[in-house]
Structure formats: structure tokens, C-alpha cells
Amino acid sequence: MVRSLTRAAALIGWARREYGGRAEKAGTVGLWLLIGLLLVVGVVDARQYLVTGIIVGSIIALGALGITLIFGILKFAHFAHGDMMMFGAYIALAALVGGGSIGPLSFGWGMIFAILVSMAVLAAVSVAIDRVVYRPLRRRGSSTVVLAIASLGIAIMLRAIMLLWWGPDQQLYVYGIHPARELPFDIMLKPDQIFIVATSILLMALVYLLLFRTKMGKAMRAMSDNADLARVSGIDTEQVVMWTWMIGGALAAVAGILLGIQSNLKPELGFTLLLPLFAGAILGGLGSPQGALVGAMIVGISQEVFVGIDLPFPPFGVPGYKPAVAFGILILVLLVRPRGLFGKT
Amino acid sequence: MTVLEARDVVSGYGEVEILHGVSIKVEEREIVTIIGPNGAGKSTLLKTVFGLLPCKRGAIFLDGENVTGQPPQALVRRGMCYVPQSDNVFPTLTVQENLEMGAFIRRDNYRAKIEEVLALFPDVIERRHTRAGKLSGGQRQMLALGRALMLEPRLLLLDEPSASLAPNMVQLVFAKIQDINRSGVSIVMVEQNARESLKLSHRGYVLAMGQNRLEGSGESLLESEEVGRLYLGD
Numbered sequence: 001m002v003r004s005l006t007r008a009a010a011l012i013g014w015a016r017r018e019y020g021g022r023a024e025k026a027g028t029v030g031l032w033l034l035i036g037l038l039l040v041v042g043v044v045d046a047r048q049y050l051v052t053g054i055i056v057g058s059i060i061a062l063g064a065l066g067i068t069l070i071f072g073i074l075k076f077a078h079f080a081h082g083d084m085m086m087f088g089a090y091i092a093l094a095a096l097v098g099g100g101s102i103g104p105l106s107f108g109w110g111m112i113f114a115i116l117v118s119m120a121v122l123a124a125v126s127v128a129i130d131r132v133v134y135r136p137l138r139r140r141g142s143s144t145v146v147l148a149i150a151s152l153g154i155a156i157m158l159r160a161i162m163l164l165w166w167g168p169d170q171q172l173y174v175y176g177i178h179p180a181r182e183l184p185f186d187i188m189l190k191p192d193q194i195f196i197v198a199t200s201i202l203l204m205a206l207v208y209l210l211l212f213r214t215k216m217g218k219a220m221r222a223m224s225d226n227a228d229l230a231r232v233s234g235i236d237t238e239q240v241v242m243w244t245w246m247i248g249g250a251l252a253a254v255a256g257i258l259l260g261i262q263s264n265l266k267p268e269l270g271f272t273l274l275l276p277l278f279a280g281a282i283l284g285g286l287g288s289p290q291g292a293l294v295g296a297m298i299v300g301i302s303q304e305v306f307v308g309i310d311l312p313f314p315p316f317g318v319p320g321y322k323p324a325v326a327f328g329i330l331i332l333v334l335l336v337r338p339r340g341l342f343g344k345t
Numbered sequence: 346m347t348v349l350e351a352r353d354v355v356s357g358y359g360e361v362e363i364l365h366g367v368s369i370k371v372e373e374r375e376i377v378t379i380i381g382p383n384g385a386g387k388s389t390l391l392k393t394v395f396g397l398l399p400c401k402r403g404a405i406f407l408d409g410e411n412v413t414g415q416p417p418q419a420l421v422r423r424g425m426c427y428v429p430q431s432d433n434v435f436p437t438l439t440v441q442e443n444l445e446m447g448a449f450i451r452r453d454n455y456r457a458k459i460e461e462v463l464a465l466f467p468d469v470i471e472r473r474h475t476r477a478g479k480l481s482g483g484q485r486q487m488l489a490l491g492r493a494l495m496l497e498p499r500l501l502l503l504d505e506p507s508a509s510l511a512p513n514m515v516q517l518v519f520a521k522i523q524d525i526n527r528s529g530v531s532i533v534m535v536e537q538n539a540r541e542s543l544k545l546s547h548r549g550y551v552l553a554m555g556q557n558r559l560e561g562s563g564e565s566l567l568e569s570e571e572v573g574r575l576y577l578g579d
Binding site: 215218219221222224225226228229230231232233234235236344 | 422433435437445450
């Protein structure tokens, strides 16, 4: 199995060297065709899974957006992002007071308040970590590999804090049974899940406005393009970095909370999220916000739809293979189009 | 009045010393060109003046004040702007956004300034919503100049503004540089295109091996036998 995989990889590598640009073009077309096929299969054969995929995808998208922004500005892979999401989810759990419910949702206004508190806390924590850990490393001229490994250390630290404080057991925001509603085309959906998708869309729209309509957002894009030129133009790059962490941290908080609403809270959940997060960000093209959104959606939908397709061999029909699907997408993209769907050349 | 003075500047990359004590002076409203063979340290001098490389010995004065070791952000606020030789626009930002980034530190309303700068460059005015990465080489150079003008600098440092441009574009870029100078901006530029740049310069310096070799008015350097032999291909 391993040998045949190595051989396949060598073959693809050879084809890329031999046919250069044409292979890249073919790879891209092939990738889009696969995505189209997946969507068609989802709509025809696995509608319920497709819907779940969109929900999961919209959660992954918020995390992948943060990863891609941080990568664009600071040029390193932020491995603590999954644990930061979970940390945000726990902060909201701590800040959640009062029950009740907003309309058909399982939670009340206390949850909205908890989300805002968690966003603020995570934004502050992210900036603090940058000041204490990443900025001294940057000033010393450390390579991006060093920064990435440092973020891995932060990830382990955050997880340990969560384990100590909240314990290893699974927790929920609201206990009790919240039945799904039946919708046309055999789709079952909980009101909470509509809240998840709506919140995600709202935040992504806000990030879009920030990046393309505000001066700070444009400076973030400028720094992502060319940090040296940004500095030469008089842009305060440390201020840009601070904003990037605040936005990345706040988005991670919401992503973690939405994940907690969709499934549950558990300290080690954050780490297992890293794979789909990075698969989504890389599929879209690291550094591209639009890419992160599309890439994360595709990863979320593929993970679920593969489970929903009824074929007698893996990864079809077995939920345990979800991470394998994300990993498979990651490998495929890195082989045929390393810069991702929307990445810069 | 002297706008810029670099006095016995020693600088380089890390351990490698490239400038071994270079001095230049730029008076108000002057165009000063720095020429010299590859590796003479021309670009290194500009980068050191602009605080991108550490000035190991010597000193840099802006309007008579010692600004040695100040970072670019501080120098930009003092009215000195710099245009790098390559990668001098933000490719995924539109033309207009590039200009906005040039004005990043301005707290006032700079909309009018954007129109004013765009009017200087009719070539790019219609493409204000085009991504800078899609512009031609000449248009990019214009945009890079425009970005530096957004802060209304009194001194512009230009690193090879004519590099890799088509001949007719070189003329156009030089004409723009003269226009900018006539509006009251002092200019220091490093050039490979020695003949064309000396023609429009008030004064020039010749660097070689990280040291001052010659200096004089643009015309006198053009007529100098040594310069002709070494750098003009006569």
C-alpha cells in the first residue's frame, strides 16, 4: 500500500516536471471537476450529509480564515489555531449564564453575550501571546519554522490549561433534547444549525468589509503582498500584526463556540481540528481569504458526503474515515496544485 | 539649504561591508544621480540612508538633524520617501488602494491627493480599479512613484527608476521625475542608465568599490573623460 502510494506520488511528480504548466492546468480542471462531482453526488444521493457538510464547513471556514490571515501577514503556519478555537469555546462556557431561549434556538441571550465575551478574551489572549512569544522571535529574525514550532508549543500549553481547568470530560452548553425539524427533500435540520451557518456568514461578510473597505484591512492585504514594501511605505506593521491576531483570535473563538453548539466541548477536540482547518486553508490557497472560505466548505462537505455514500469499501460509509478524507484532499492538492485554488503564483 | 547629507557612511549586509565611507549631499530642489559600476554600493547607500540597513559608522542628516539609525516609519514622517527598484507595488491591491497605502500614516482626508497624483500619471488614471499586478512595467514604475508622492515628501530616494523599462518608457519616467522635481521635491536616484540620468541631474556622484570616486555637475560628469570611458561606453 505504502509502496504503491510512493510510486503514484513519483509518477505525478514526473508528470508535473514533464508537462509543467499543462499539468497544472489539467490538475486544476480535474480538481474542480471532482468538486463538482462531489456536489452532484451529494445533492442526488446524500442530501442530509451535504447539509451537515455545509454546517461543518461553515465552522471550519471561520478557523481557516484566521489561519490564512495569520499566514498571509506573518508567513507561518499557526498550529495553535485548533486549540485556540476550543479555548474560545470553554471561555464561552464559563461566561454562559442564564438559560432561556431565543425563539426555537436551544440557548438564550446569555449565549450571545458569552460569544461576545469569548471573542474579546481570545482577541486579547492572541495579542498577548504574540507580544510574549512571537514578537521576540520575530525581532530576533527567527525563521518561520521556529515560529511554527513555537505555535505548536502554545497549542500544547492551551490544551493543558483546558484539561486542568475544565477536565477531560465532554461538556455541553445546553443539556436536553433538541429535536431536528423536518424540511422538504428529506432534510432534517435543528434551529441551532441555522444559527451556526448564519453566524458564520455574518462574520465572513464583516471580515470581507474589513479587508476591502477599511484602511487597516487594506494594510493587512498590502502587508500580505509585500511586507518590506509595506514597511517602506510607512505602514505600522506591528499595528497590522496586532489587528491580525485580534481578528484571528475572535474568529477562532466563534468557530470553537459554533463547534461546541454543533457537537460538544472537549479539550482535545481542537487538535483533531487542525487537519481539516489546514486542508481547507491550503486547498483555497494559503493567504487567500476567499480561498479559505471555499476550501473549508469543500473539505467540510467532502468529509460528510463521503460518509453518506453507500459503497462497500472505505472511506465510504464509515464516519471514522472523516480525517482521512481531509488528509486525502490535502495530499491531492499539494500534488496537483500546491498554491491552492485561489493562491498567488 | 542642504536637505540630505550622508557623512562617511560605512554599511553593508551582515558581516559584509559594502560602503567604506561614502559622503553625499543633496541641496534643496536638486536632482542628484549616483552612478557607478555594479557592486559599487549605490543601492546600499540608499537603503542605509532610508534606515533599511544599519549605518555602522558615519552619520546621516536630514535638514541638518541627525537621523542616523532611524527606521523608515520615522523617516517617512520627516518627509523622506523611498521607491525600491523592484517589487515596488502591491500586486493584489488596486491602483487606488496602492496610493491609499502610500498615505497610510496621513490622518487627514487624502482623497484629493489621490486625484492629484493620478492626474500626474494619465497612463494609470483609467485603471484605478485594476490590480497593480496587471499593469505594465512602465505603469508600475509610475504607480510606485505615485505611491511615494502621497505623503508629499520633500525628498525622494529612487532606486533605478528606469531599470528593465522599454526605451520610450525610460524617457517618460525621467520626464515625470523632472516634473516632480520642478514641483519642489529634491531627488536622489541611483541609475544604471548613466547618460540619460546625468542629462537631467543638477549634480552627480560616481561611486566605485564602496567609495566616492568623482562628483560634479551633471554636465561636467557627462563631459568627463573618465566617466565617459568607464560608464558611458564612449
